[in-house]
Amino acid sequence: xxxxxxxxxxxxxxxxxxxxxxxxxxxxxxxxxxxxxxxxxxxxxxxxxxxxxxxxxxxxxxxxxxxxxxxxxxxxxxxxxxxxxxxxxxxxxxxxxxxxxxxxxxxxxxxxxxxxxxxxxxxxxxxxxxxxxxxxxxxxxxxxxxxxxxxxxxxxxxxxxxxxxxxxxxxxxxxxxxxxxxxxxxxxxxxxxxxxxxxxxxxxxxxxxxxxxxxxxxxxxx
Amino acid sequence: xxxxxxxxxxxxxxxxxxxxxxxxxxxxxxxxxxxxxxxxxxxxxxxxxxxxxxxxxxxxxxxxxxxxxxxxxxxxxxxxxxxxxxxxxxxxxxxxxxxxxxxxxxxxxxxxxxxxxxxxxxxxxxxxxxxxxxxxxxxxxxxxxxxxxxxxxxxxxxxxxxxxxxxxxxxxxxxxxxxxxxxxxxxxxxxxxxxxxxxxxxxxxxxxxxxxxxxxxxxxxxxxxxxxxxxxxxxxxxxxxxxxxxxxxxxxxxxxxxxxxxxxxxxxxxxxxxxxxxxxxxxxxxxxxxxxxxxxxxxxxxxxxxxxxxxxxxxxxxxxxxxxxxxxxxxxxxxxxxxxxxxxxxxxxxxxxxxxxxxxxxxxxxxxxxxxxxxxxxxxxxxxxxxxxxxxxxxxxxxxxxxxxxxxxxxxxxxxxxxxxxxxxxxxxxxxxxxxxxxxxxxxxxxxxxxxxxxxxxxxxxxxxxxxxxxxxxxxxxxxxxxxxxxxxxxxxx
Numbered sequence: 001x002x003x004x005x006x007x008x009x010x011x012x013x014x015x016x017x018x019x020x021x022x023x024x025x026x027x028x029x030x031x032x033x034x035x036x037x038x039x040x041x042x043x044x045x046x047x048x049x050x051x052x053x054x055x056x057x058x059x060x061x062x063x064x065x066x067x068x069x070x071x072x073x074x075x076x077x078x079x080x081x082x083x084x085x086x087x088x089x090x091x092x093x094x095x096x097x098x099x100x101x102x103x104x105x106x107x108x109x110x111x112x113x114x115x116x117x118x119x120x121x122x123x124x125x126x127x128x129x130x131x132x133x134x135x136x137x138x139x140x141x142x143x144x145x146x147x148x149x150x151x152x153x154x155x156x157x158x159x160x161x162x163x164x165x166x167x168x169x170x171x172x173x174x175x176x177x178x179x180x181x182x183x184x185x186x187x188x189x190x191x192x193x194x195x196x197x198x199x200x201x202x203x204x205x206x207x208x209x210x211x212x213x214x215x216x217x218x219x220x221x222x
Numbered sequence: 223x224x225x226x227x228x229x230x231x232x233x234x235x236x237x238x239x240x241x242x243x244x245x246x247x248x249x250x251x252x253x254x255x256x257x258x259x260x261x262x263x264x265x266x267x268x269x270x271x272x273x274x275x276x277x278x279x280x281x282x283x284x285x286x287x288x289x290x291x292x293x294x295x296x297x298x299x300x301x302x303x304x305x306x307x308x309x310x311x312x313x314x315x316x317x318x319x320x321x322x323x324x325x326x327x328x329x330x331x332x333x334x335x336x337x338x339x340x341x342x343x344x345x346x347x348x349x350x351x352x353x354x355x356x357x358x359x360x361x362x363x364x365x366x367x368x369x370x371x372x373x374x375x376x377x378x379x380x381x382x383x384x385x386x387x388x389x390x391x392x393x394x395x396x397x398x399x400x401x402x403x404x405x406x407x408x409x410x411x412x413x414x415x416x417x418x419x420x421x422x423x424x425x426x427x428x429x430x431x432x433x434x435x436x437x438x439x440x441x442x443x444x445x446x447x448x449x450x451x452x453x454x455x456x457x458x459x460x461x462x463x464x465x466x467x468x469x470x471x472x473x474x475x476x477x478x479x480x481x482x483x484x485x486x487x488x489x490x491x492x493x494x495x496x497x498x499x500x501x502x503x504x505x506x507x508x509x510x511x512x513x514x515x516x517x518x519x520x521x522x523x524x525x526x527x528x529x530x531x532x533x534x535x536x537x538x539x540x541x542x543x544x545x546x547x548x549x550x551x552x553x554x555x556x557x558x559x560x561x562x563x564x565x566x567x568x569x570x571x572x573x574x575x576x577x578x579x580x581x582x583x584x585x586x587x588x589x590x591x592x593x594x595x596x597x598x599x600x601x602x603x604x605x606x607x608x609x610x611x612x613x614x615x616x617x618x619x620x621x622x623x624x625x626x627x628x629x630x631x632x633x634x635x636x637x638x639x640x641x642x643x644x645x646x647x648x649x650x651x652x653x654x655x656x657x658x659x660x661x662x663x664x665x666x667x668x669x670x671x672x673x674x675x676x677x678x679x680x681x682x683x684x685x686x687x688x689x690x691x692x693x694x695x696x697x698x699x700x701x702x703x704x705x706x707x708x709x710x711x712x713x714x715x716x
Contacts (some may be wrong), residue, residue, distance in 0.1 A: 011507040011531065053499075080502040081495070104504035105513035155457035 001116055001159065002026040002044075002177045006036035006062070007051040007078065012101075016049060017107050020112070024139070024156035026180040035200070040066060044176050045073050047115050049075045049108070052079035052090065055141070067094035074115035087159025127162040130222040132201065132209060134162055141201075148200050154177070157193050158201070160222040161210070170217040194218060228441075238426040244423060248415035256408050260379070260562040263399055264364060265382035271397045275385050278313050278330070278395075285309045300392040301333045310393065314339035324599040327371065327378065329456045331394035338393065343372050349382070349394060351390035357384040357394050369398060378402045390686055395626070440469045442470075443663045444476070456484035496660035500542055500673065504535040511535075545674040552681035559601040559685060566630055566637055567592045569602065574628070576616065583623040588613070593630040598637050600686050600710045605706070608682040608690075612641050612702050620699070632708075637690070647698050656692055679704075 003020055007013040008031045017027045028043075030036045034056040040048070048066075052059035063075055075097075077090045082100035090098045096118070097111050113125070113136060127134040131144045139155055141148045150158065156178045161169060171190050175183045183189070195211065202208045211219045281301060289305055300306040310330045317323060318341045328341040335349035335357075349357070356363040363382040368375045380397040385393050411706045440463035459480065460473040514677050515528040557698050560563035576589050581588050620643045629640040648656065655661050657680040660673060683690040693699045 007505070009503055011535070012510060015510040015514045018585045019510070019517065055282070062299065078501040079504070102509040105517075106511055207484070222293070 001046040001156070001181065002028070003037060003047045003049060004036065004043075004045045005029045005049045006031075006033065006059070007050070008032060008052065009050070012051075012078075015105075016108070019109070020109065021125060022152060024152045024159065025112075026156065026178055028181040031055070031060040033059065036061055038064065039181070040073070041069075042070060043181070047109050047112055047117065048075045048175060049112075050071050050075050050077050050095070051166075052077060052081065052086075060089065063090075063095050064092040073131055074119055076108070083109070084203060100139065127159065128166045129162055129209065130207070134159060143201060143205070150200060151196075153193060154196055154200065157190075158197055160199075161218065165220050168213050168217050168219050173217070224554055225567060226359070229431065229438055229524045230589060232434050233427050237423050240426055241420070242421045244419040248419055252411055252415060255411060257403050259407065263379050263401075263404060264381065267364075267379060267645070268362070268383075269395050270322065270328075271320065271381055271395045274317075274328060274395050274397065275383070276427070278310060278393075279385075282306060282309050283312050292425045299390075300387055301390060306393070307338050309331065310379070311339040314341055325399060327369065327398040329398075333391045333393060333398065335394065341497050344569070345370055349396070354394075357393060358381055358385060360384055360391070366401060377405070379404075382633040393528045403650050439467075440465060444469075444473055449714070451480065453712055456480055456487055484569040493659055497542075497546065500660060501539065504538045504542075508532055508535045520536045542674070542680050545678060548678055549674060549681060550680075553687060557583075557604075557685065561601055561606060562601050563597050564602050564603075566596045566598060569606060570609060570628060570630060570639070571629065573606055573613060577610065578611050580617050581626070582615070584617055586617055586624050586626060587618075588622050589625065589627040591627065591682075593632060593637075596630060596632055597638050598709075604682045604685070608679045608704065609639065609641075611679045611702065612690075615675055616641055616643040616645060616700075616702070618682065619643065625698075633705075635708050637706045637708055639706075641704070642699065643701075644695070644697050644699040647694060648701055650694055653694065653700075657690070 001024075003025050005013050005016050005020075005027060007016065010031070013029045013031065013087070014088075017029050028039060028045075030039055031054075033054040034049075036050070036054075037057060039045075050063060054062070055066075058076060059079070063072070063077070066075070075095045077095040077098045078101060079086065079090070080101045087098045087100075096115055099108060099111060099152045107203045117125075117136075124133045127136065132141070133143075134141050134155075136159070139150075141150055141155065141158065157174065158177050160174060164173075174190050175185065178188075194212075198208075198210050202210055207222070209220055209222070211221065213219050227556050242532060285305070303488065304318050314330060317328075323341065326341075327344065329344065330338040330340070331349045335351075337346040337348065347399065353363050353365070361384075363380075365375060365380050367380055369378045377400070380396060380398040381700070382394060382396045385395060422648050430693075439678050443463070444460050447460050448457060459477050463470050464472055507678050511528055511531055514526070520528070548557075561565040569593070570590055574588050575610065578588065613626070620626060622701075624644040626643045629638075629642070631638050631640075659677045661676075680690050683704060683706065685705055692700055692704065692705045
């Protein structure tokens with residue numbers, strides 16, 4: 001899941017990025033509204049964390065612009081303003097959620113999960129394909145009652161594959177949702193991680209779940 | 223409430239003053255009228271008596287001729303003259319219906335006070351001795367007394383006058399006018415005064431209540447509205463009564479006051495919002511960084527860097543709180559200035575040296591054009607802080623390669639410090655506000671905020687009796703002018 005953080009207070013942006021990355025999200029950070037708008041028009045994100053007071057284009061304006069343009073990416077607004085009228089203004093401009101600063105990081109994580117869940121149209125906190133299950137809260141991955149230990153990146157990749165179980169996901173899709181803006185398209189990092197995952201998920205099972213679709217991408221199915 | 227209302231008080235005073243005025247007016251009127259009426263009566267009686275005397279005398283002269291049979295030498299006195307008594311009786315009998323004598327009783331007495339004739343059915347009585355006493359001496363006499371007329375006693379004004387002949391009392395004329403009518407007039411007047419005046423006062427009072435109520439109705443409406451005005455509801459305004467009087471002017475003044483209060487509350491609220499925003503940013507960083515760091519076991523290096531970053535934020539918070547306190551002390555005028563002679567050349571040189579590190583980091587050159595010896599009386603630490611704040615601000619907003627120059631000069635009895643930068647500059651329209659607390663040139667940009675530095679600088683300048691102003695340095699940059707009196711009038715204590 002790839003998240004764009006638009007926040008001009010460098011240190012706040014940094015810890016949000018770090019915390020989200022450690023949860024397995026791919027995170028891009030920009031410091032002003034204009035750059036944020038540019039990234040959003042050229043990349044696909046699963047969620048946006050948007051500060052209100054931003055240089056060049058402020059958060060409210062950016063939010064309205066995105067919604068007018070038809071961009072439906074879930075948005076959480078972050079701001080030091082916590083008056084009811086500010087919240088109403090923020091939500092009415094098209095934001096999905098509103099979190100006043102200072103916030104508890106766990107709450108931000110939970111709210112991000114809610115938005116991603118809503119985006120999928122699902123409410124469960126567990127992804128399940130056949131005997132493979134992934135807990136979105138505890139990050140526990142279990143196949144046939146056996147707990148599988150994954151790195152953060154492997155977890156993020158598996159989560160993305162499982163969310164799209166039964167459908168082919170291209171390398172570009174993977175790079176856009178699992179890796180951040182600094183991903184180098186010319187490396188074979190994705191193939192390497194797919195291999196890691198195969199070793200952990202499929203080895204020792206007759207039923208191989210991760211398939212390569214030649215010339216297209218990968219597929220996770222029963 | 224009712225008894226203390228303006229309405230009640232006005233009406234009560236109004237009635238009291240009116241009653242008093244009417245009472246005095248009534249008393250004077252009554253007194254003057256009764257005096258005038260009795261004087262008039264007396265004048266009439268006097269002139270009637272004179273007329274009667276002349277008429278009787280003429281009558282007598284004519285009759286005397288007849289009695290004397292044309293002999294003018296025959297000499298009669300009227301005194302004790304049987305003929306005169308007859309004449310007088312006849313005169314009275316003839317003249318009784320004279321229009322002039324209607325309502326007037328005429329009595330004639332002889333020189334001894336014995337009755338000769340009377341015009342009405344009055345008991346023939348001897349002239350009262352005390353009257354006769356006066357008359358005998360040749361003096362007129364007035365008195366009020368009861369007389370039986372037609373066997374009915376009533377009060378009369380009685381005038382008695384002697385008629386002299388050859389310096390001897392020859393006879394006495396007494397005329398009397400009934401006082402009944404006069405008394406009726408006065409009684410009517412008394413009745414009017416005693417009954418109509420209080421009635422008038424009461425009626426005036428009632429209409430006064432009505433009028434005052436009419437006048438004060440806008441006031442009651444104002445009170446209603448004012449009741450609804452609270453600190454949260456300062457947008458409410460009184461409706462102008464449109465009466466163009468003191469009440470309208472009161473409403474106008476009140477509205478103006480509410481507007482001022484509203485502005486002051488709004489700026490206060492804005493200030494609170496700004497403070498909370500300013501405090502929340504470092505708090506958010508602290509909280510977020512700590513939470514993220516504590517989510518798992520970290521390496522010592524990671525902990526160290528997190529702690530360093532936290533320390534920075536704590537320092538930032540401490541700085542904001544310190545600045546707020548400084549401003550609060552200036553506002554409350556509890557800052558004591560340690561005023562002493564101060565060499566401005568030396569001080570600015572020190573400040574420039576201290577801030578040089580920042581300037582070199584940003585590749586900004588600072589040039590100081592010193593003045594001839596320029597000493598002022600001021601608080602060294604505060605002035606240092608003032609100049610430091612302005613310089614720090616200038617460096618912050620001057621891009622690399624820029625230049626800042628400081629010019630110190632003396633103008634009459636004030637020292638002027640011009641700090642000129644080639645920074646990003648500010649729109650002319652924003653310049654008057656940059657000394658406001660937490661003022662931001664660009665509302666959406668959190669990076670261009672002056673925080674409290676400029677506000678504190680201004681407070682310091684003002685505490686020394688000086689001022690600080692900013693103007694655009696065309697084509698680019700800003701000029702800050704700090705002007706300090708050489709002999710500082712320290713408004714903040716010592």
